[in-house]
Structure formats: C-alpha cells, structure tokens
Amino acid sequence: MDFTLKVWRQSGPDARGQFETYQAGGISEDMSFLEVLDVVNENLIDAGTEPIAFDHDCREGICGSCGMMVNGQAHGPGTRTATCQLHMRTFKDGDTITVEPWRSAAFPLVRDLTVNRSALDRIVESGGFISVSTGAAPEANLIPVPKVVAEAAMDAAECIGCGACVAACPNGAAQLFTAAKMQHLNLLPQGQSERYQRAERMVETMEEYFGSCTNHGECQYACPKGISIDVIAYMNRDYMAAKSKNRKLLGQK
Amino acid sequence: MAPASPRSTVEAAVEPISRRPASTAPWPLNLYASAVGKKWVMAVTGVIGLLFITGHMVGNLKIYLGPTELNHYAEGLRTFGAPFAPREAILWVIRSVLTVALVLHVHAAFSLWTTNRRARPVAYASRRDYIAANYASRTMIWTGPIVLLFIFAHLMDLTWGATNPDFVSGEVYHNVVVSFQRYPAVIIYVAANVALGFHLWHGAWSLFQSIGVNNPYLNGLRRAFATVFALAIVAGNVSFPIAVALGIVS
Amino acid sequence: MELNAHIPEGPIETLWDNHRFNMRLVNPANKRRFHVIVIGTGLAGAAAAASLGELGYNVTAFTYHDSPRRAHSIAAQGGINAAKNYANDGDSVHRLFYDTVKGGDFRSREANVYRLAQTSVNIIDQCVAQGVPFAREYGGALENRSFGGVQVSRTFYARGQTGQQLLLGAYQALMRQVDAGTVRLVPRTEMLDLVVVDGKAAGVVVRDLITGEVSSHSAHAVVLATGGYGNVYYLSTNAKKSNATAAWRAHRRGAAFANACFTQIHPTCIPASGEHQSKLTLMSESLRNDGRIWVPKDQGDGRAPNQIPEADRDYYLERAYPSFGNLVPRDVASRAAKRQVDAGRGVGPLKNGVYLDFAESIGRLGRNEIFERYGNLFEMYERITGEDPFETPMRIYPATHYAMGGLWVDYNLQSTIPGMFVGGEANFSDHGANRLGASALMQGLADGYFVLPATVGDYLAGMLGSQPVPTDHEAFKSAEREIADRTKQFMGTNGKRSVDSFHKELGKIMWDRMGMERDRAGLEAALRDIPMLREEFYRDVKILGTADGLNDSLEKAFRVADFFELGELIARDALNREESCGGHFRVEHQTADGEAERDDEQFSYVAAWEWKGPGQPQTLHQEPLTFNYVHPAQRSYK
C-alpha cells in the first residue's frame, strides 16, 4: 500500500508550524500507524531531515503515550482504538492521511506531534486517590464489593490518560478523564470517605486548565477505552452533593 | 489546585487558563464560581424555560378555538390567583422568575463559551471529523442568541406592541393575526422556532447529564424525550404563523 | 569486590520480622532532613517513592516518561500472585515460596523469596484499599485464577489490565505525596549517570529531555527502579522506551550486575508479521488456562486450522506434559513452541507460530463466559492480526519478555554500592533463572511498598547528621562533563545509519545467539560481533537535530550504546554458565528427552559481574546459593 502523509511539523512551542507532505510507500496492511511513522522517519533520517517527534511507548494501547489527530479524529478512525492500535488495513491504498497534534491550552506543544499533558497529572494530584498509607490497609476481603460495582469501577478505571477526550472535545474539556478517575474511586466502598472532597478538588483543578462540558459526547467515541459519558453525569451529581452535603452525616447510610 | 510554583520544566510549561481562588461565597452562590455549577444553573434555568415554553405553546393552541377562547385565556393569565392575589401579581412573579432564569442562563452560557474558547486558543488546522457532536450541540451558542433576539422582537410585537401593525391591548387574537399577516414576520417566527427546536433537541437531552440524572433504565428515554419534546414545540409554534398565513386562522 | 548478601540468621519464617525489629529507626522529626532520590516510577519506583514520602522522607522521583502512569508496568495483563488462599485450595505462604524457588529453577535466594511470599498478602490488602478494582465474585469477595506453572488459584486480576490498575494505584499514592509536598516529581528527565563519592552513592546526573539541560542532584540515598532490559533484543514485549541505561551506568560506577543471561522468553505473543515489526505484543498467559496449544502433525499442512481434523493435530504440550499440560512454565512452553516451528510445523503466513485454540472451551463454557474472561484480549488480537479468535485459533509465538537478571542486591536490596538500592525488575530479584507468571508485579510492589521503605530507612539512620554531597563536588562535575562529551560525540558523528538500524541489528544477534537456546559457538560469535557493531555504531551513527531540545534519536543513542555493552555481558554470562536452567538453555546441557539439565554441583551460585573499564571483560564474583527449605530437584512438569 502507498500513502501520502500530511504531518504537522513545528520545531518548538513558539515556532511557526505547518503541514509537510511525505510519501510512505510499500506499506503492509498489518503495520500499525506508528510503524508507518517509523518508516517515514527512517526515510527522513536518510534524507538528512529531522524525524517527526511523536510520543509512544507501549504500542499496545495501554500506556496512553501515543495520540494525535488522524484525519480529524483523535486517535484516528475507529472506536476504542489508540493511535498505536490503528492498523493500516483501516485505510484504503492511496489515501492521504492528515496528522496533527492535539490542541488544547492545557496541552502546550513540545515539538511536532508531541504535546505536554501534565495538566492531567495535576487533576489526579488534587484528589484522584484514596488516602491510605502503606501498611494502613485492612484485610482485602473485609469489605465485599458487589460484582457490578467492581465492574463499573473498572470500566471507569480503564482510562489510559491519553487526553484524546480533551483533544476531541469541541470545548477542550477534560470531563471524561476527570470523571473517569473520580468515578472509579467514588463508586467503590473504599472511596467513600473522601468522595465529596475528591469531587470538589478534582473538578475545581480541572477547571483551572480545561474547558467545560456541554455534553457533545464526542469524547466517548474518541476514547480508546470507550469510557462512557455516564461518568460525567455521575461527576456532576457528586459535585453538587459535595457543595451541599452535610458531611458530618457521611457515616450514616 | 494548580501548584503555586512549578516543580519541573514539564509543569512550568503549562499555564492554567484560570486561576480562581476557591469561592468563599455562601451556598448556593459558590456553585456559580465553577463551570460544573454553572451547568447546573443552565440546566435548572433551562428546565424553567422548558416549562414555560410548553405552557405557552399549549396555551396558544387556543388560537384554534377562536378569539373568545384565546382572549379569555390571556385574561386568565392576568387574573391568575384571584381573588387572593391582586390582578397581574402572580403574572409578575412568573415574569420575574423567567427574567432571572433567562439572564442567568444567558450569562452562564456566555461565560462558559468564553472559557471554552480560551481552552483551545489554537484551532485545528485540518478539518475535524465529528462522530457524536452534532449540528445541534455545536450550534447551541448560535441558536441560543437567535432565540434571545427572537424573544425581544416577539415582546416588541405581541406584548408591548411597538412593532405590531395594529396593537390593541387585551385583544391578543387580533394582535396575533395582524402580525402574522405580514410575510416577513411569518418567516422570522418560523426560522426562530426552528432554531429553538435545535436548541431544545440538544438541551432537553443535555440537561439530564448536567444534573446527573443518568440511570441505565432511563438513558434510552432521554434522547427520545428530547426529540419528541423539541418536535412538539416546534410543530405547535410553527403552526400558528403558518395557519394565519394560509388563512386557516383569521 | 565483596559480595555479602546480609541474610539475617534464624528460621526463615521469622527472618524478615526479626530483621525489621533489628533495624535502626529514624526519628519522625529527622526524616524530613533525609533526601532520597528515586529513579523510575513504575510499580517499584512509584510504590517506593510514595511509601518513603508517607514516612516523611524528602523524596525526589525522576522518570523519563511524561507521567508516572506511563511506566512499562502499565502493560502487565495477567495478574498478581498472593498467598491469600482465598480459594481454599491448599495455598500458603510456604507454597508460594516453594513454587517460586522451584519455578526459578533453584537459582534464587531462599530468604528473599520467602519474604516475597509473606509480603504478597499485604500487597493485595494495600491495593484493594487504594481502590484497585480487582475481579470479584458475585458475593463481593475477590476472585482468583490460576496462572502458568502452578496448580493453585492465587492470581488476582483486573480484567486483562492488572498491571495498569496496580500501577495506577501506586501512581495515585505517589501523586497524593506529590500534593502533600513530600515527593517532588520530575518527569521527562532521564538519569544518565550515578555519582559515587567515597564509595557511597551520592546522587545522579540527569538530562531534561525537553530542554536538553544536564544537571546534578545529590541525596543521602538513591533508589533505582528502572525496569528490565528485554529491549536489548530490539523486538520484545517491553515498551519501546524501556532500557537499561540507569542500571548500566550504575554498573559502570561499581554496582555488580548479576545473572545477565537469565532472560525470559514469553510463550504467548503474537508472531511478527514482517520486517517492519517494531515490537511484539503479549497475549496474556492466562489464555493458556482455557486455550489448547497445537500444531498440525504434518509439516507444511496448508489447510485452514478449522479444516484440520483432531487426528491430524498435535497437542504437543498436553502430550509431553500430561500433568501440567498447557500450563507448563514459560521456558518449557517457549522452547517447545520453538522446536515445533524449527521442525517446520509452524503455522500462519510466515510459518512462525503455533495455534492457541479456544474452540473446546467455547463449546464447554459458552461464548459469553469466554468473552467475559478474555474479551479484551481477543479484541486486541483481532485488532492486530485482523483475525477473530472466536472463529479461528490464535497464532502465538514466544518473544523476549522479562529480565530475571539485573543489578546485584543483598537482602536489603542494596547494591554493591552502599546507599544505592535497586527494586523491581531492575534488580536480579527473587525469580532465579525463571520467573513465574504474575510474580513480577508482586515483586515490584513488595520491593516498593514494603522492603525498600524499611531498608532504606535503616541505611539512612546511620547517616544522621550528614549532609548530601554538594553538587559542585568534582565527582558530579566530571560526570556532567562526560555526558557533555558523549553528547557532542553523538551529535558530531554525522554517519550514515539511524540509531534504530543499529538497535535492530544488535537485536538480531541477541535473538539468534541468546534467544531460547544458546551454544558455545554462537555465544563466542556474539562476543566477536557485538563489539564490532558497537564500534561501527560510534563511527557511523547519524543523529539529526540539536541536543538542547527534545531529540528522540539522541535519547535512543544513549540507550543503545549501553545495550551493546549489556549484550556482551549477557553473552559472557551465558558462556560462563555451563548448564541449562530456567530461561537459560544451553544446547550442550540437556537430558536425553531435551529437557534442561541443571548442574547444581558447579553452578548453584549467583553470577555477579564487576565492571573493569570500557572494552575490558567484567570479572566474575560468585554468591553461593544454599537451599535449606526447598531441596533442589530436577523440575518436572510431566
């Protein structure tokens, strides 16, 4: 297969960027999209041009490093797919593929397709955890967790922190990421003690960096883990409760 | 909370778009400091709007029952609550609620819109290929103001009578008919109501998300509700000017 | 160099408890004065940094990733072992200990392994409390499954993403400390050298990958938790950026490197689909619980798998190992697959795989149950190969996966450099010559949550009153200069070949000579070829761009340069070990029916290698292994 790639090149955060066109020939349909970028990069190095910088690591859709706009979609076409899991058999021979970095004020560009997603860490830092220091844990089976609850928490916990939700959202909102982490913990019995403090802190930190959600629902289709916007609704509910709950009564059912 | 000073170069490169101290205002005012809180406000004020628009449309259906019925209904609005409340007292209460709701709704909408624009200062250079975000959801910020302008024009026309060709206070049926005998008015009304329909189609679904009403047993109904609701409102409202224009109501 | 494992005296059951009791403690008010550097924020590093932070130490954590959540631990699929005996199937701390020592083919330290088994129980408690959403029974209790090489169900899992969930737990605990101000997190920063002053670890020199700036950081102690070196093979299941540089640089500064040749080849990976292959994807071993492995009996059987009748299939593992069947340990399963493929019975377009067939269990358990258990793995497989495992059997083949070898550490996880501790896959660990499935996560977390916080504290207690060596000390300055020189050399070489092309070539040598089977001639050839390739690398590598910004090729150059030296050490270690054990299979040493033949008389030791300078062969030190509780026997899974 042969492809024409239009790739966004930008040497630094403040430099001017533009699309450059590259040819990628002799591509097998079994190759992943990142392997095509590898091929382009090898050719670029041969030709004495700096290779395209892009983040990647696990190449199996779990580390959340990779991520770029491919043909106007975060992580490219297909649902539940990270860029590294995008295989060339999804495209047609001869296609032109346009690749652009993720754009968000919270994700300043580093170089070419690499962006800085550390704002997501700030959200987790603000409350995306259960405060239990090493050694302070009770016996694991002491608190039963209904299977449906464990499954629902796992659905949310699958988030890989790639930021595709932000990239895809017309508002640049990080609602799906934040809500996924928050609900993973808020759904579990272990997470109840800090549930409302967590909701408050995570939402308010999120809002310092990201846009707000108007329920476009684009994020859940971009999300490589297919996390549902249900979690956003739960988060909105928890946030309201956080602001109005008499927390002295939290110990009661 | 964004840290006071960055602890690494990675962190230093990221500028918050707003550095807002936690609101110290008393509940529920503190809600309005956050975007999620503003969305609650939009949803609640949106619901007030939905209730109004439903009542208004249903009430206006009396047009088809003739002048006496409609005028009687309009008079009923003014004498609502009699003999306990003075004339128009309840009406003014409702008007105040509606006005406050509209102001809050519009203010929240614009304030979130500007935040969202700051959240993506550099737009995508290639064409976006949306999957879920639809025409309605992406045009809320346009259909909203269209509705706002329409409300203003509509009040000038049928409440204050300033732009009505032959405004007679209390003769609601007459006022409506003379207004819709102008083709431009018909077009404006129809267009505005189609815009309203889009706004409602997204809004009447979206508000459930905003206030966290999400239950697997009901989720399928949310979209259906929004569709039926928006269609019903548009159909009802659009029927009035068209009926007049076609001479069905005169 | 003197190797002292510092194993305390006493019965093994109480060793760790007694040892902890005997440790010196640091007064809470003094903890803040001690500065600890943690390199790496995978399971081991994040857990250690978080726990040390919770204790009140002043921690700085470096990672080359943009966030700790990206560490390679995130990719672990199958599960984590713990001796909880929730299944009531006869498990116990002692059995986990026994299985691990036996699984490791009697090349691990009993005391360490016993502690690992004991701690495993606490790990699960800790993780559940952190909110790790492990699989549950309908009654709400934790669910277990069995995993390669053992006959009890002791593996806890979170769908096919156990490593992800455990790492997120550790990452979240770490971020809580970052928020609390006890840990300073420095992402996208790579350690390029260890600084040793007066024989003690004094700090590190790091490069900021965004700005290219090289800086020194000093501390009272340094913890290395930088993962494994499987990527020396180029193609492996490891993440693309996983590398050995931190460990290797520490080795060059005096830390002994142990058992380098003990590398694990994982039996269930998706076979390469061509030359372009950039990495290999693991299909969790748990699949072997319900999948049956087979090849056609006839070479070159061109029929589609579903067309091949039972009579023409060879379920070779079930045939040769009736009691363990498809669940034999990884090394055994891998070699068996290699032999089938070498014998021309490989399947798939490139004839480079064997079948892993679910038809029978789909029939027995139903499609839904199989989907429930392996849905995401099936989906992952289909995405990569375009084939649906519900319809046609998976194709699998072994691939490099894990490094049992690593920096030598004593019972306290302290390397031969005082003040430098090593945790997780980076140390030579508790797995001997072969790691059992679901035991690496356990070890990483045991090291990070429970062992290092105690042993590092003990070391620090002895340093009360001392200040970290200032970073303008000559040792730091000269290390910085060295890095500047190497950078200049790389940037100025202006050769013709990309770093990746060298890495691929090295990987090919490694796989051909040091893959599933090794022999003297091959190893000697490797010892000739690798230095030649390394020299060519320094002559002909081509790195574009600048050194003072993000430069992927430059990052890789530093890593690949170290892989060359490590590759050589692996060959040297493999050559020295004239026996077959675990992941190390010397063709010369096998039984009549092709099983590994250990030589306990001569090789019951840890081979710890001491760096002697560039271009010089390392010297060997032996740490003898004694077995008082599990008596060495030929492993048998028949």
Ligand SMILES: Cc1cc2nc3c(=O)[nH]c(=O)nc-3n(C[C@H](O)[C@H](O)[C@H](O)COP(=O)(O)OP(=O)(O)OC[C@H]3O[C@@H](n4cnc5c(N)ncnc54)[C@H](O)[C@@H]3O)c2cc1C
């Ligand atoms: C595909 C796959 C599946 C697996 N499945 C299982 C399983 O089911 N069960 C199981 O028990 N084990 C499994 N393992 C093994 C297990 O995941 C690893 O052994 C373990 O996670 C290693 O953890 P770690 O903390 O030692 O290192 P890693 O998670 O690799 O972390 C290394 C850290 O060090 C940092 N680092 C490295 N070098 C430097 C440097 N020079 N400077 C700064 N930072 C540096 C990295 O950024 C990273 O943060 C699997 C492994 C693979 C490859």
Ligand code: HEM
């Ligand atoms: C009186 C007529 C109006 C009604 C009935 C109405 C109703 C609604 C409703 C129900 C929502 C959904 C709220 C939510 O999702 O939480 C909504 C959203 C919105 N409205 Fe209105 N609205 C009206 C007028 C306006 C006006 C005049 C504007 C002008 C700016 C506006 C702008 C918006 C915007 C931008 C949204 C998107 C936010 C969202 O989807 O939540 N609306 N509206």
Ligand code: HEM
């Ligand atoms: C085409 C359909 C519509 C018709 C025929 C119509 C008709 C009228 C009439 C006759 C009045 C005056 C009632 C009175 O004075 O007693 C009125 C008032 C009003 N209408 Fe409408 N209307 C329509 C659509 C709308 C829409 C879509 C909105 C809002 C989005 C709206 C908002 C209002 C408001 C706010 C008032 C003022 C009520 C008050 O007196 O407080 N109308 N309308």
Ligand code: SF4
């Ligand atoms: S919610 Fe989905 S899209 Fe967003 S960061 Fe997590 S995995 Fe990525």
Ligand code: F3S
């Ligand atoms: S796309 Fe954006 S608007 Fe909300 S539902 Fe998703 S965050």
Ligand code: FES
């Ligand atoms: S490279 Fe890890 S998710 Fe794509």
